[in-house]
Amino acid sequence: MDDVALKTLIATNIHKKGGGNCLAMSRFNFRTPGVYIEEVQIAPKSIEGVSTSTTAFFGETQKGPDAPTIVLSWAQFRQIFGGYYGADKYLPFAIEGFFANGGQKCYVCRVINGDYAAALANTEQIEDISLVYSPNAQATAGLADLIIDHCERLRNRFAIFDSMKGQEPADVTKPRESCFAALYYPWVYVRQNANTKVVVPSGGHIAGVYARVDNQWGVNKAPANQEIKGVTGLERSISNLQQQTLNPRGINCIRIFVGRGIRVWGARTLSIDSAHKYINVKRLLIYLEQSLTRGTMWAVFEPNNQTMWAKVKLQVENFLLQTWKDGKLQGAKPQEAYFVMCDRTTMTQNDVDSGRLIVQVGVAPIKPAEFIIFRVSQTTVKP
DSSP states (O other): OOHHHHHHHHHHHHHHHOOTTEESOSSOOOSSSSOOOOOEEOSOOOOOOOOOOOEEEEEOOSSOOSSOEEEOSHHHHHHHHOSOOOTTOOHHHHHHHHHHTTOOOEEEEEOSTTOHHHHHHTTTTOTTOOEEEOTTGGGSTTHHHHHHHHHHHHOSOEEEEEOOTTOOGGGOOOOOOBTTEEEEESOEEEEEETTEEEEEOSHHHHHHHHHHHHHHTOTTSOSOSEEOTTOOEESSOOOHHHHHHHGGGTEEEEEEETTTEEEEEOOBOBOOOGGGOBHHHHHHHHHHHHHHHHHTGGGGGSOOSHHHHHHHHHHHHHHHHHHHHTTSSOOSSHHHHEEEEOSTTTOOHHHHHTTEEEEEEEEOSSSTTOOEEEEEEEEOOOO
């Protein structure tokens, strides 16, 4: 067998046995007989879902670093930042409640001399943060608006707020309207030690419930009808009649049920927009938008043409197909669950010339074929 025949045989055999997303022996330039393999990607890389349960906590601590610090347990928090140091210093209680209810990872952001703006700014480049909480934020002038502005601008995180301490159901105040935030009422009792109970904001415990639901079922499930662990009682007991007035106002109640414990009994955002009024729907949209945005960043360095658009469209469709198979989108078939457009209908000639890649995505998180539409965009780098 001469060299030419040998090269042909090797190429044919390898090509037939090759699998996955690579073609073998796409071109041949042999110096000696042997097996030569060159991998060429013919399908776009799969998109990975972003984190949904990592919480950034902001507040005062007894000690510790000023920079955002990863904490993986209540014991680690006490080691780095100290434990309880006053009944009105709520952050330690929030961290303990977070881990007691299923939280696995958080960033603790120690606030010095009340500079919450600087503390929030220090977390903007931390991509895996998806929840934001500062205990009793409404009691600090301007803080609730600062947190909501932060979440709305970044679009990759969701804020949890508490009601004010001691409020009656009819008097509950809340931050401004936003689909990037939710409010919980009332405050809860926890044990500081064997002999002492204190009343604290519930948000740290709630963030832990979010994490538990995300990890067990997925971000598409409402973080409601879940028992809150580490809580001994409520500052106010809520009746069915009272909840009927609170729920339409976007105030999520915490209630005591005989034989079932203390449970989260509401899943509304602070928005009146029907498409964004449920926490699980909004958080699913944040998850999808961020996953797709990060997953298509490879396109920044590709020519902004039809070949690249087709690759991006396929990549996004593959991700949404798996999302639908996982039960996060509604519909008996994929066409009822999502659609993806990336072509001349989503981009003008000016967009193309300016390097703007625009993908239009529709998803059905509530009812089949009732699509909520958002856009994913990248700016490509011209060669």
